[in-house]
Amino acid sequence: DSGVTQTPKHLITATGQRVTLRCSPRSGDLSVYWYQQSLDQGLQFLIQYYNGEERAKGNILERFSAQQFPDLHSELNLSSLELGDSALYFCASSFRDSPYNEQFFGPGTRLTVL
């Protein structure tokens, strides 16, 4: 158990819908990262927040957005869902704002878009 929690574990929804994935980092970690893992694309970095502020952006679609709240938990919002958005979404946390130190991954949320 990494100490990073993600909810829900599984999510099944329809195309065009909007969903919110939630992540609570390890106690004391200030940085949260979101990743998408699909069979064909592998693990893709989406976005990073550090202490409430956006720090870095990867391959995040405009239909996706994220935020980190004062209590440091983070939410990833996915809207206008498409079949291709079906994937495993991981959240990771670290103490600092760089992967120069270890990132701890949560168990993931499996999203299925029908």
Add this chain to the structure above:
Amino acid sequence: EDKVVQSPLSLVVHEGDTVTLNCSYEVTNFRSLLWYKQEKKAPTFLFMLTSSGIEKKSGRLSSILDKKELSSILNITATQTGDSAIYLCAVEFDQAGTALIFGKGTTLSVSS
């Protein structure tokens, strides 16, 4: 285009064998290279290599960064069935803030 390429894509070995996994990268403003192990669930961190730390070792696992060749290898000696997993290589680089790009992974299967 920034990219990270891992090879081989998959590998099947017998217990006790030694394996070498490869990772090559093309990024601007390289910062660090990381190795992760992913079993059925989330990736777990193995090593981080930077310009100031180009070789790491932990038990039967070791990794070397070759900044000239823009590559890294992950060695696993005396493999065990518990080493069966997907091994992911990721590179951190500066892109208006830090960014991280992963390779597609090497799937290692160790048979008894």
